[in-house]
Amino acid sequence: MRRIKFACLLSGLICTMFLGACHSRDAASVATSAPARTSITALVWAPDWPEEMLRIAADFSKQNPDVHVDVQFMVGNSVEENIKPRIAAGTVPDLVSVNPNAYAAELADQGILADLSHTAAWQRMLEPLKRDWTSHRGKGFGISGGVATTMIYYNRDMFAKAGITAPPANFDEFLQDCAKLKRAGLTPVVWNGGFPNMLGNGPFSSGFANNVVAREPDWRNKMADGSLDLNTPEVADIFTKMALIPARGYVQPNYMSTGYDEGMRLFKEGKVAMAFQGNWAAGPMLHGNAFPVGLFIPPWNARGEKVVPVLGSETGFAVCETRNKAAAMRFLEFIAAKGFSVLQAKRHNISPFQHGAGTAVSDPEIVDYTNAVSRYAVTASPYYSTLPSNTIELLHELMQDVLLKKMTPRQAAQRLDASVKNEAKMHYK
Known part of the structure; x- marks a missing residue:
């Protein structure tokens, strides 16, 4: 009787081992056939x-x-x-x-x-x-x-309330419109002091376009070989304009802590009349607002001079x-x-x-704007494709220091010039 039980147990064990081996072979086969991830x-x-x-x-x-x-x-x-x-x-x-x-x-x-x-x-x-x-x-x-281009988005209702019938065509007119908006009890423009990337894309890129690119057709090659002079009154003026807007009270409270998302929110909630932004933000900037939105080229040009828009990749x-x-x-x-x-x-x-790109959607306003600026004889690149990488990081500090009055616009221009020339010295061949 014991021998029969033992034989049964042994037979069951062998079957179990056989089935386990089969399972292992099956698992190994599946693992072998499955593609590596x-x-x-x-x-x-x-x-x-x-x-x-x-x-x-x-x-x-x-x-x-x-x-x-x-x-x-x-x-x-x-x-x-x-x-x-x-x-x-x-x-x-x-x-x-x-x-x-x-x-x-x-x-x-x-x-x-x-x-x-x-x-x-x-x-x-x-x-x-x-x-x-x-x-x-x-x-x-x-x-x-x-295709990247920067513009100023504006609240058409606020412009109408302030008696502004058309967007400004130069910087003097821009300041006049800011004054009209302020007198109407409105905040003219959002300033992203807490996100210098947007300051670079906005007032710096437009300032560089109108104060440097407009005056020096070969600016790109000269920047690369270190012969472009940026220690000039024109470059200092870029920083001067950037500081002038908040100095006159034309920006939102606590502007030095305003980041990217908050800046867009202030515009969309109708708390500011204008916002520097790129066409990459057209979706949220143009839609879901309780007011109609318009666009215009940042008028960082002097009166009587043709504006230079920013356009690139x-x-x-x-x-x-x-x-x-x-x-x-x-x-x-x-x-x-x-x-x-x-x-x-x-x-x-x-x-x-x-x-095209399948079901890609572009707003007609953005298409028209981009087509219009692409026809300009002179356009400038966005700052992130204009400056050397180390200079980009320095520029962020310079802009914030000028806004905080830790540095003068002239000093900022001197340091910007020194950085660009140093980068050219290290990399130009």
Whole structure:
């Protein structure tokens, strides 16, 4: 009887072991047949569209189950200040936001950023923009996030209440309109003192356009070789105008602590009459307001002189030379195709691509504005693609110090000039 029980137990054990072995072989077979999943990091500048970026990454992974995207958002005041520590630490992401400037171009020539000139996204990008994204050695180092231009959005009802019948055509008229708005009990314009990136895109870029670019056609080459003189009354005037607006009481209270989102909120809530912004913010700036909104070119020109608008490439995307480069390239192509329409749903920006972007939407006002400024004989680039990267970081401090009266406009011009010349000395060949 014991032998029978033992035999049964032994038989059951053998069956169990056999089934376990079969299960292990099946599991191993499944594991072998399942594709390996690659995880890529995307370091992205998205101060006004983080949810859209997360959705793009999720949509991409659904359609590409072999790739997971770890989205990391940049913080602070510039793209460059986020990239530099990663490069120094040797922890570059697989995909990264970049600006079309000399710093990013140099990263491409150093072999840190991959050449994108073979991609479908590059081939579809507008020809004038490709020049912005081509390095000294001919590498296509980035794909533009859009056609960037800056303007002043204004509350038409507030202008009517103050008796202003047309937007100002020069800086003197701008000051006169600010005075009219203030007399009507209204706050004329929002000043983003707590977010110097917007000061750079707004009053600095427009000031540089009208005080430097308008006077020196070869400004870009001269800045690169260190021969452009920025220690001038004209450059000091850029900072003077920036400080003059709050000095006359034409801005909101506590303007030095006003950040990006708060500045937009103040305009949308009808608490200020005007706001410097880019066309990248057209979606939220033009829609959902209780008042009609208009646009005009920032009139930072002197009376009798033709205004110089700001027009160029928006912050875009690059792929780093990592082991995950192939997967990151696929994600880049997705952003520039299906993903772009997701961005457009909120931003309503101008597509940088020749053949559109699916269901991309651009507001007629923005299209008309961009078409109008593109016809100007002289236009200037946004400050983030104009200045050397180290100078961009310095400029943020200079603008805030001038607004806080820690530095004079003349001193700011001197330091800006010294920084640009020092960068040229280190990098110009």
